Amino acid sequence: MVMAMPAARRAPPHPERWIRVTPQGLHVVPGDFHVDPVRPVERAVITHGHADHARPGHDKVLATPETLAIMAARYGDNAGAGRQALAYGERVTIGEVTVWLAPAGHVLGSAQAVLEWRGSRVVVSGDYKRRRDPTCPPFEPVPCDVFVTEATFGLPVFRHPDDAGEVAKLLHSLEVFPERSHVVGVYALGKAQRLIRLLREAGWERPIYVHGALQALCDLYEDLGVALGPLEPATAKAKAEMAGALVLAPPSAIADRWARRLSDPVTAMASGWMRVRQRAKQRGVELPLIISDHADWDELNRTLDEVGAPEVWVTHGNEEALVHHATERGFRARALSVVGLGEEDEQESWPPGEGSGERSEEGAGEEDGS
Amino acid sequence: MRAFAALLDRLVYTPQRNGKLRLIADYFRHAPDPDRGWALAALSDGLDFKGAKPALIRALVEERTDPVLFRWSYDYVGDLAETVALIWPERPGANRPPSLAEVVERLREAGRGEVPALLERWLDALEPTERWALLKLITGGLRVGVSARLAKTALAALGEHDAAEIEELWHGLEPPYEPLFAWLEGRGDKPELGDSAAFRPLMLATPLEESEVEALPFEDYLAEWKWDGIRVQLVSRGGETRLFSRTGDDIGGAFPDLLDAVGFEATLDGELLVLRHGPGEGEEVAPFNDLQQRLNRKTVTGKLLELYPAHLRLYDILFDGTEDLRGLPLLPRRERLEAFYERERPARMDLSPLVDFRSMDELKALREAARDNGIEGLMLKRKDSAYLAGRPKGPWYKWKRDPLLLDCVLMYAQRGHGKRSSFYSDYTFGAWTPEDELVPVGKAYFGFTDEELKRLDKWVRDHTTERFGPVRAVEPGLVLEVAFDAVQRSTRHKSGLAMRFPRVHRIRWDKPAHEADRLESLQALVEG
Incomplete structure (x- = not known):
């Protein structure tokens, strides 16, 4: 709720003051909910249905209707006790935070979570791509103060062909x-x-x-x-x-x-x-x-330009290269090292014991606030 | 460049020979001249470009990329050409992608100083896979698992000809081979084979099965030792001398000592060996391992020449001067070979002696006793056999001595390729040391039926103790009776031994692992 007069006079709070990395994942403090938590929590906002983002067992789940349907198909009764569907562009208030969802172009129902608190806006993009996908609406850039991005293909060798x-x-x-x-x-x-x-x-x-x-x-x-x-x-x-x-x-x-x-x-x-x-x-x-549902290197960088956020947080993938390059290009960039994301490959692709190797597992989610 | 790049890309990933053949033939059918001729040259003999070295490519990419990002990328990808192909930041502009022929022709004409600018322009104009193919092509290492023979076999399929016909013509032709394609497609005459040192397709022997031994009219055959080297053809004609492998690959670059010994005109069939001083008088055949030091090289050092001197043991003559002897029966051909040898007395060559025998039983005994260095068994050749290309059944037999056998314990199994990719079909087996440890002694991936493979695969899955990527370690519980031709010392294996040509002879489902053979038994069989 962005309404109190005194708040309007103050500079908007820096997102580091109200979004933190906890062992559960990204915690939005003034709304007391998590985005794509990796462990069961009371209230979760889910960006899309892949198993590393949409995990079972949360009390309350907010997501697009399609993502909720996917979770119901995968987890049945365990898909979350209270499920709230939110169409793209519709707004809802959780605690003090306004939440809406914008298409991410990753899979059917995939969304970026747009979070607003006291004039400060953070976009948690989940996983996304910029190519046309005949099964889901395209990614929409949303201007913001901090853009939270994946970097699955965050090396300049990854440039997907047509x-x-x-x-x-x-x-x-x-x-x-x-x-x-x-x-x-x-x-x-x-x-x-x-x-x-x-x-x-x-x-x-x-x-x-x-x-x-x-x-x-x-x-x-x-x-x-x-x-x-x-x-x-x-x-x-x-x-x-x-x-x-x-x-x-x-x-x-x-x-x-x-x-x-x-x-x-x-x-x-x-x-x-x-x-x-x-x-x-x-x-x-x-x-x-080479057909990918993730942004390639050029698309990751183009997206940073289009979103126009002065600051970029990188959650998972090849964070260090994207952080390095974004910094060179004048962004304030840092790696969040959210544990447990980017494992859809492990679960859906690599047979047990044949790990993919270079996935970042270190930097277990210590409090990363002020 | 696109079609050629797509071809190389598919070849890299296609393990089966037939699959490769189909892909190459499909390319030849659809690609235009002269592109396909240059592709054929690249796949068969290779193309050599001066001035296009990896260091130059590295310098080009470093000018355009962030060094940190390049380093991380190279670490990740692990191959320079591939990293550069993927990371190359194109400059926007109207760049026309070059054809394969244009790349080859421009590079051949270019002075060293012009190469960087050419490359840069092409890298800007091409797609990543095409860039990768370009870089592989110009740095001279395609490594797509295609032999010259395979490329020619695919080519022969264009016109339903035999690869042997192409082999015969090959060394009289030059890339981009337009007359050859024209002939294969029925648009032109067969190219004339001039007075060149051409490869003539070999006559090959079939294995003599035990069931055929009794019925064999032995009096119609000559016998020779089957030497444990590699079969080669030495050709000298029109002032040119070449040494070819069994499949027509020119391997002369690695054997200057042998080529230098040629002062005659002839086409000779023989066994390439390394000789060394024996314990007594004269020289004896060194273990195959010694010969291997000389193989698969483009050039050879003086030290290798000295340590592993090459020798050719002659057993047939195809041409004496320009006279074609291939139509003669074996006996008069042998006489011509002996006369040739008496006349020329070439250094580094001798005659493979005929083995004297009076009965099949005597021959059997000779074969059983054939455990000397460098002998694998016997060759039986019909006295009246003309020299025919290919592997006709009947005139020539190879009769290898019985293999050595050892009961080994299965240690690791690896997934196969292609049809076998869902099976654990490559087996590493070991023998017991005096300390009752198992050490690997060899690896085999054939010698069992499809039914047995299914059962082996299941056994591996049910007895896995550890997994390393495509490899599983298994508990020591299955005995494989392994057949092999010889065993040599090797520094590559922990056991210090290496088997030659190991294959699974029998699966001993019944035998407890602790009763398998011990390393000492294998050590006792080492030759040389």
Whole structure:
């Protein structure tokens, strides 16, 4: 509530005074709630449905209707006791803090949390990208005092190519190897549905076969108005009939026993990590497709310019390079090292024991206030 | 450049030979001349550009990037060409991307001082994958797992020809090979093979199965020792001398000692060996390991020449001067070889002697006893056999001595590639030391059926003790009977030993691990 006259005369409070990193995550003190907390809390604002941001077991959850639906599909009764849906642009007041959500362009329902207190505005962007995504509305830059950003691909080697070219690579391979099936590793939430839409746009009208773990979220996207065309379970047909088939599966399944039912599969994987050959080779991927739901290096930096915040906090990913570069460019920048974010890969992609290596785990959330 | 870059990119990730063949053939079918000819040159013999060294590329990128960001990026990516390709900050402007042919032709003409500006302009105009391909191309290390032979095989598929035909023509042709493509596509005549030192496709032997031994009319065959070196073809013609591997790769650069010994015109078939002074009179064949020191090099140092002198043991003659002898039966060909040898007496060469025998039983006994250095078994060649390209069944047999066997304990299993990527199919096995520890002695990834592989894979998953990326350590509980051709000392392995050509002979599901063989048993088999 920004109304008391004396407050209007004072300079707005610096966000460091009212937002802190705790072991639970980002704590918004004057509203007493957390954004994307990694442990169960009383009140949570959730930016999007990926498991490292939307965890089960909170008492009260505020998120877009789509994110709430995704959480309900994943966690059932454990998705949060009290659920409050907030459409993009709608405002609500929690304690003394005004909260609204702006599209983040990451996956269906993904949002940036805009937080306002006494004339000071912080945007917690969660995960975001700047490319067109046929399954969700695009990222909207919101001017603010502090912009809180991810840096998953925060190194200048990560510059994602055009999606259409990557999809063309997949279709070309299906032409060169028509007798082989093609299995593409995709995250169950977001990447799967986006890739299906991109394939449909590129003219692939035949059924796309999906692993059981993707089915529920594909159904949910359909219910929420994202048409995906004909999908069939990957397990229903005989091996011989899978020649030339296009199959989507979670990354952990593509090179494991599950894939044996397919006809001599070409193993593909759709992820921003595929940009680096060593990463792709480690996983035994034969056809890396660089399709990412995160901003690449250029987009991270362009976003800082567009948002125009004088100060940038980096939550997860390759923080140090983005902080370094933003500082060189005149921003006040620092790493928050929020523990537990950026682990969607670990959960959805890397088999247990095959950690991805360079994820920042240090700097456990000590109080980082004044 | 785009199609070539896309090809290299796919090749890097495609483990299967057939997959690579299809990709290369698809490229040749769709890429224009002369791009595809230069691509063929790059994939087969390699292209050498002066003045485009890694240090230059590094200097170019450092001018344009923040050194801190570059360092972190290089640390992350781990490969210079790839890091530069990805990080390169293009200058906006109307840059026209160059074709592959343009890159090759400009670089060949350019003076050393012009290279940096050319490169910079191209890097600005290309996409990251194309930049990576450009940098790999000009620094001379494609490393996409394609041999010259494979590239030629893919090429042959264009016109449904045999790769052997292309091998024959190869050394008379120059990149970008436009007449060759024209012929393969039915648009032109077969290129003429001039008076050049051309590779002639080899005649290969098939293994003699135990079941075939009794029925073999041994009196129709000549026998020779099967030497444990590598099969080569030495060609001298029109003042040019070349040494080719079995598959037609020119390996002469690593064997100047042998090439210098040539003062004749002929095409000879023989075994490349390293000889060293024996305990008594004369010289004996050194272990294969010694020969390996000389292989896979473009050049060779004086020290290596001295330590591992090359030798050619001759067993056939294809051309004497320009006279083609390949149509003659083996016996008169052998006479011509002996006459050639008497006439020339070339240094660093000798004749592979014929092995005298009167019965199949005598031959069997000779084979069993063949445990000397450098002998792998016997070769049996029909006396009336003409020299035919390829591997015809019947005229020539190789009859290797029985392998050595050792019961080893499975220690680690690694995921395979391609079709086997969901299986733990590469096995590292060990033997017991006197202290009852297991030390690895070798690694094998074939010798079992698909059914056995399934069972092995399940066993590995059920008995895993640790995981390291694609590798699992397993508890010592499964005995593999491993077959191998020889064992040598090696500093690369903890056991100090290395098996040659190990494969799984039998899986001893029944045998307790503690009853497996001990390291001493393996040490006792070391040769040389």
